Amino acid sequence: MHDLGKEMHNLCHELFPINRSITGEGFRKSLAILGGHLPNLKTVEVPTGTKCFDWEVPREWNIKDAYIVCPNGRKICEFKQSNLHVIGYSVPINKVISLDELQGNLYSLAEQPNAIPYITSYYKERWGFCITQNERDKLEVGEYRVFIDSELINGSLTYGELIIPGETDKEIFLSSYLCHPSMANNELSGPVVMTFIAKWLAGLKSRKYTYRIVILPETIGSITYLSRNYKKMKERVVGGFNVTCIGDDRAYSYLPSRKGDTLSDKVALHVLQYSQPDYITYGFLDRGSDERQYCSPGIDLPICSIMRTKYGCYPEYHTSLDDLDLVTPTGLFGGFEVLMKSIECMEYDEVLFSVVLCEPQLGKRGLYPTLSTKTSTSNVRNMMNLLVYSDGSHTSLEIANIIGVPLWELKETIETLKKENLITSKAC
Amino acid sequence: MHDLGKEMHNLCHELFPINRSITGEGFRKSLAILGGHLPNLKTVEVPTGTKCFDWEVPREWNIKDAYIVCPNGRKICEFKQSNLHVIGYSVPINKVISLDELQGNLYSLAEQPNAIPYITSYYKERWGFCITQNERDKLEVGEYRVFIDSELINGSLTYGELIIPGETDKEIFLSSYLCHPSMANNELSGPVVMTFIAKWLAGLKSRKYTYRIVILPETIGSITYLSRNYKKMKERVVGGFNVTCIGDDRAYSYLPSRKGDTLSDKVALHVLQYSQPDYITYGFLDRGSDERQYCSPGIDLPICSIMRTKYGCYPEYHTSLDDLDLVTPTGLFGGFEVLMKSIECMEYDEVLFSVVLCEPQLGKRGLYPTLSTKTSTSNVRNMMNLLVYSDGSHTSLEIANIIGVPLWELKETIETLKKENLITSKAC
Amino acid sequence: MHDLGKEMHNLCHELFPINRSITGEGFRKSLAILGGHLPNLKTVEVPTGTKCFDWEVPREWNIKDAYIVCPNGRKICEFKQSNLHVIGYSVPINKVISLDELQGNLYSLAEQPNAIPYITSYYKERWGFCITQNERDKLEVGEYRVFIDSELINGSLTYGELIIPGETDKEIFLSSYLCHPSMANNELSGPVVMTFIAKWLAGLKSRKYTYRIVILPETIGSITYLSRNYKKMKERVVGGFNVTCIGDDRAYSYLPSRKGDTLSDKVALHVLQYSQPDYITYGFLDRGSDERQYCSPGIDLPICSIMRTKYGCYPEYHTSLDDLDLVTPTGLFGGFEVLMKSIECMEYDEVLFSVVLCEPQLGKRGLYPTLSTKTSTSNVRNMMNLLVYSDGSHTSLEIANIIGVPLWELKETIETLKKENLITSKAC
Numbered sequence A, B, C: 001m002h003d004l005g006k007e008m009h010n011l012c013h014e015l016f017p018i019n020r021s022i023t024g025e026g027f028r029k030s031l032a033i034l035g036g037h038l039p040n041l042k043t044v045e046v047p048t049g050t051k052c053f054d055w056e057v058p059r060e061w062n063i064k065d066a067y068i069v070c071p072n073g074r075k076i077c078e079f080k081q082s083n084l085h086v087i088g089y090s091v092p093i094n095k096v097i098s099l100d101e102l103q104g105n106l107y108s109l110a111e112q113p114n115a116i117p118y119i120t121s122y123y124k125e126r127w128g129f130c131i132t133q134n135e136r137d138k139l140e141v142g143e144y145r146v147f148i149d150s151e152l153i154n155g156s157l158t159y160g161e162l163i164i165p166g167e168t169d170k171e172i173f174l175s176s177y178l179c180h181p182s183m184a185n186n187e188l189s190g191p192v193v194m195t196f197i198a199k200w201l202a203g204l205k206s207r208k209y210t211y212r213i214v215i216l217p218e219t220i221g222s223i224t225y226l227s228r229n230y231k232k233m234k235e236r237v238v239g240g241f242n243v244t245c246i247g248d249d250r251a252y253s254y255l256p257s258r259k260g261d262t263l264s265d266k267v268a269l270h271v272l273q274y275s276q277p278d279y280i281t282y283g284f285l286d287r288g289s290d291e292r293q294y295c296s297p298g299i300d301l302p303i304c305s306i307m308r309t310k311y312g313c314y315p316e317y318h319t320s321l322d323d324l325d326l327v328t329p330t331g332l333f334g335g336f337e338v339l340m341k342s343i344e345c346m347e348y349d350e351v352l353f354s355v356v357l358c359e360p361q362l363g364k365r366g367l368y369p370t371l372s373t374k375t376s377t378s379n380v381r382n383m384m385n386l387l388v389y390s391d392g393s394h395t396s397l398e399i400a401n402i403i404g405v406p407l408w409e410l411k412e413t414i415e416t417l418k419k420e421n422l423i424t425s426k427a428c
Helices: A004-013 A025-035 A101-104 A133-137 A189-203 A220-236 A262-274 A329-348 A378-389 A396-403 A405-419 B002-015 B025-035 B099-103 B133-137 B189-203 B220-236 B265-273 B329-348 B378-389 B396-403 B407-419 C002-015 C025-037 C099-103 C132-137 C189-203 C219-236 C265-275 C329-348 C378-389 C397-401 C407-419
Strands: A042-047 A060-069 A093-098 A143-153 A157-165 A171-177 A210-218 A237-244 A254-255 A303-307 A353-356 A390-393 A423-426 B040-046 B060-069 B095-097 B143-153 B154-164 B170-179 B210-216 B237-242 B254-256 B301-307 B353-354 B391-395 B423-426 C042-047 C060-069 C093-098 C142-151 C156-164 C171-177 C210-218 C239-243 C254-257 C303-307 C352-354 C391-395 C423-426
Touching: A004 A025, A004 A329, A004 B002, A025 A157, A025 A189, A025 A237, A093 A378, A093 A405, A093 B170, A101 A143, A133 B237, A157 A189, A157 B099, A171 A189, A171 C329, A189 A210, A189 A329, A210 A220, A210 A378, A220 A237, A220 C378, A237 A262, A237 B025, A262 A303, A262 A329, A262 A396, A262 A423, A262 C423, A303 A329, A303 C132, A329 A396, A353 A378, A353 A396, A378 A390, A378 C397, A390 A396, A396 A405, A405 A423, A423 C352, B002 B189, B002 B329, B025 B154, B025 B189, B095 B099, B099 B143, B133 C303, B143 B423, B143 C265, B143 C423, B154 B189, B154 C423, B170 B189, B170 B220, B189 B210, B189 C171, B189 C329, B210 B220, B220 B237, B237 B265, B237 B329, B254 B265, B265 B396, B301 B391, B329 B396, B329 B407, B353 B378, B353 B396, B378 B391, B378 B407, B391 B396, B407 B423, C002 C189, C002 C329, C025 C042, C025 C156, C060 C171, C093 C099, C093 C397, C099 C142, C156 C219, C171 C189, C171 C219, C189 C210, C189 C329, C210 C219, C219 C239, C239 C329, C254 C265, C265 C303, C265 C329, C329 C397, C329 C407, C352 C378, C378 C391, C378 C397, C378 C407, C391 C397, C397 C407, C407 C423
Parallel strands: A171 A210, A171 A237, A237 A303, B170 B210, B170 B237, B237 B301, C171 C210, C171 C239, C239 C303
Antiparallel strands: A042 A157, A060 A143, A093 A143, A157 A210, A254 A303, A353 A390, A353 A423, B040 B154, B060 B143, B095 B143, B154 B210, B254 B301, B353 B391, B353 B423, C042 C156, C060 C142, C093 C142, C156 C210, C254 C303, C352 C391, C352 C423
């Protein structure tokens, strides 16, 4: 099963060098690579200028090359070395300027002198370079040539959408974003883990829920998607996750939906509590990704986040240090597992009803020890507890929480009791 | 009042040696002794084979004698020495067998080498002997004669039922069980304390509630009783207790109903908090007696348990060490007292209404000091507090909890305020 | 602004020497002084014998002089030195008595030997003197002349009422009492701070709420006032405070309404938490002032108390030590400030609604940084948080609590977002 971790890490490697932004060829190329794993992934293009609620789709940005030539002729901040060197959405420039003027367009991190920061300016035209503090400190007085071969054109915003049908048209919604250039935890781990979750879902014999899976640019992408789909989503979506920062080896983290008690929240807390009890709980005030849109007033989708180390909470965040050493096969696999378990719990969750009044006689069905001694086994306890709470007012997930056993460990007992016609169930 | 403790202990002594099981002559004889204290106790017989929900009444078991003869001619495991030596519902046998074969039918406790365990096999035919580990370790290779003079016949299951009428047909339900052979806390303390509670109730001048009191075999008895009575009980029963393990000198214990917030739970917590604050709280997951049936889905009676040391939670449990040294007159009397207080609280509990707007002028009624100084007495505080919460949305029990005074200490103040026409009341 | 503290302290000085009681000339004179600050304050007289719920207005008490002449001719307990020397509502007397008889009519505090206690006997006719323990201990055997020149006549009970109109007829109710003679925290601080609050309210350009402000004698005054006004008050009053013990330099204190979750409680807790986090929380069981009436069953006004050191909780309480050293300009000003902030929060509180779906594009309005870096400012965070909880189910006060920012710090952001047409509001 750990092969899955390696496969996901390999896919990250393949995607890592591509220059992505909220629009443009890098995004399209990356999406096509994920589409290679997901044959039914549909690519959608939304033209520049399209109105999306309070926003409109921006111009498309593409870039071929960029660098700075120092007074001594040395090239620095080469885009081809690291696409983080150029501020996202930089306008083209080709000009000789003084060190003073250059400094006004340089960005570095004094506290992380060997990191290139990740900076963007989507909605205000500017140009700029990101550079390590160490390199910046070495710049000498003189004339610098700054060169950015980019373009901002009327084009389109691209996203991917995959619908995996289930027994009902109630939906689980999974969303991740692909607009970050060469960084690994935030953000290649999200779309890569979600791609493998989608493959696993598509391979299942049956699914109770239909799955709506989208790969977008962050913020403008989710706003664009919602503006075209939110009405039917509000009717259908019963749960789901924003999939991000899910590939490193550190903490598991939970960030609630705005309402805090949706099915997604309950499932996330159950899975983390029983499989990763050291997980960190954040509040909705700590949000910072597309749950900002999915949980906004009037949208109100039941979406929360299960992460490993949360965006903003690790030193490598939004710098060149967020790389493929930080994200590991085991980290990706752990993230995959908690997401898979969470989806399984949503699939398993149903209202349970006892069929007979009082305790049934389990002994005559071979489900109870024939000898009454001082102690009873945990299996029998679990079965009795499950039966006594199957009163039509609790779901299987709620019962699992009450009796303190993970839902996945109760699944077999539930099946046995159904087969014996001792419990029945109803969709939540 | 401690004479009551001795009377109860004497009754335990009288009942102790009788061999009881879920059916049979020992149960009938024991019930008749309790009936000597409760003239209106009705004995009910339910024939073998009667369907009771998912169960049916088993055959009746009676036993005259049992023992093992050792190779050297010595008799061991003599039923007449201790009826725990024979597994409950053992089929008859009279046979010479090897030590090896014998071992497969012996039960002992390695960790309690001088205790005879209590074992039953109601629903699978087998035979067996229970023996101390010390004695078992002395057995030598050779031929053993095993002799059990028992019978399993079509007969009936026996239970006792006592209805003590009150002013309304709303009922308090009290249940205990009498199916255990020679053990004292679990279980002679329960039926004995409940018998004395019934005597006390029958002797009261008036009762708000009708009392339904049953003495049954555990599990099959309560299932049988419910199968014949649950419909009217669901309409009438407003509270009650499963009375068990209530005679030793150790902890007081509370085990909630399944819903956890019934009148019975509220009363039990109030009484224990204010009279036995060191009591232990268990969860419904720790259940193990007839609340398993009374609180099952679709039955849902408001029944919880007030115990001293709970079944399963003391080393002597279900062994020959659970004897009349463990159960004491003070232990039984303490159990009697918390049950009595709990029933009194249910009788006292009612919705209270202030009659006048704003504080009444207590001074002109002689209920308030005429001199206003720095401090006020707790009596006056309690009276003012009672008045201010008598708003028609709180019961006297709730008010007692809010103001932090046991209900029995407020009773006199409530009567005074009623007499002064400052509060009125309504049944809950 | 600290001048306000001095002004309030000066007003306390002016009022301090006047002998006040629940009726009589001292109360009238004190009320007239406050009326000098509040031109629209209406004085109401309610005749002796008027029925008020369970009470009736007592006779009016006035006193000119009182003292004791010792065997050696020395005058002690002179009313003109301290009006606390005479028990409130003492009947007239002029008689020579033995020390023994005198002792039965003296009141002192053994634990505070240099304090004169404050004692009253409104509803039982008696006479008596209050004396320091030190002085009492010096009394010698002999004949004492006791002289009290007081009268109990059919007159009236006096109170002041001020209505300051607002945009709606929904009311905020403020109440304080003026019936205590020469004491400072309990009670001149209350009516004095409330008078300055009323001046501030009257000077505001606009008020959402109408303000009903009353200055009464405690208990009988609030009962009298309610008996004439409670029906319309129950319809109109949405919040308010009993203003008492609000002038010393020690703790801030909160005493809840009986229901505990009214607008007043929410506002008091918000203001104290964010401006005086070391405040002390009492329970409604600790009540002792006019909230006893305002929160009584059937009256049920949403009134709680914000105090500095609560009545009964400081050693000087109800003695001559509660003086104008204990109450200070800073103490009074601090009390004024928390009350003012609380009233502002009630005025600000309203239900908020986001206007656009998803996050609005704040950048195009100049409300968001154009450069996306690792961090965001608290201003922007607050704005985003405010928007995301403006869902029509939260008031601004609730949002302030959720996002952990005092409402007064959010006011400007709310105004900005309204101006940008990004949120709208509705009265609670």
